[in-house]
Amino acid sequence: MDDLPHILVVDDDRRIRQLLQTFLMENGFRISAAATAAEAREKMRIMAYDLVVLDIMMPGETGLSLTQSLRAERNGVPVLMLSALADPSDRIAGLETGSDDYLAKPFEPRELLLRIRGLLRRQEQGGRGRGEVSFGPYVFHLQRGELRRGEEPVRLTSREKEFLRVLAARAGIPVARGELAPEASEEGARSVDVQINRLRQKIEDDPSNPVHLQTVRGAGYVLHVD
Structure with a gap:
């Protein structure tokens, strides 16, 4: 058991x-649990975890x-x-605070x-320890929204930064257009395609x-990182 990845689950809903x-x-992890942020802090003070699964909306500290x-x-x-x-702005807020990924309920x-498993694999490889992902000659810092090619910064619009944050946090996993569009509409989907094409022009x-x-037919877009 001591060799299994140790995950801390933090959610105020007991069920x-x-x-x-x-x-x-059942899928091969050691699990500890906390009902509040305060309880999670106490557990993390005395033990190191490999990953935290964390609910956003909790009484007291979020x-x-x-x-x-x-x-x-x-x-x-x-x-x-x-x-x-499930609004895209909520996902962006989660990523901006430093989270590595965001999953909407249910x-x-x-x-x-x-x-x-993807997050643990990236942590093993040492990529996310610096808050960065790299692909080809590019390095993207998730929190700062900074993209560099070697030593040269690459200018991104605010929308391009938002898209790249979501795609980088979900590296290797297809992201649906509906998760990137401000609203689930045909116009919103076209807007996503336009932003993706602009990003491609830069990277x-x-x-x-x-x-x-890359485009994943029927699933959306995926960013492949090193």
């Missing part, structure tokens, strides 16, 4: 905590505030946020498992044949 504990233990303070303390533990808030347990040698930011 969800128990379901997550059972499901994740998951956003807890994540922000962890990053201010230079605690680089990967954080996967859970929330019933979610498929298998998707949660894929996200967790692809051949935007018509992308290597890093």
Whole structure:
């Protein structure tokens, strides 16, 4: 058991905590649980975790505030946020505070498992410990929204930064247009396609044949990182 990845589940809903504990233990993880941010802080004070699954909306201190303070303390533990808030602005807020990924409730347990395994794999490789992802000659810092090619900064619009944050946090996992669009409409989907094409102009040698930011038919877009 000591060799298994140790995950801290933080959620004020007892039923969800128990379901997550059972499901994740059955899939090869050690699990601890906390009902509040204060309880989570106490557990993290005495034990290091490989990953935190954290609800945003909790009484008292929110998951956003807890994540922000962890990053201010230079605690680089990967954080996967859970929330019933599905608006893109809420996902962006979660990523801006320093979370590594964001999953809207209700979610498929298998998707949660894929996200967790992806984050742990990236942590093992050392990429997210610096808050950065790299692809080809580019390095993107998730919190600052900074993209560099070697030593040269690449200028991004605010919308391009938002898109790249979401795609980088979900690196290797397809992101649906509806998760990037401000609203689930045909016009919103077209707007996403336009923004993706503009991003490709900045990060692809051949935007018509992308290597890093690819389309996944029927699923959306995926950013492939090193």
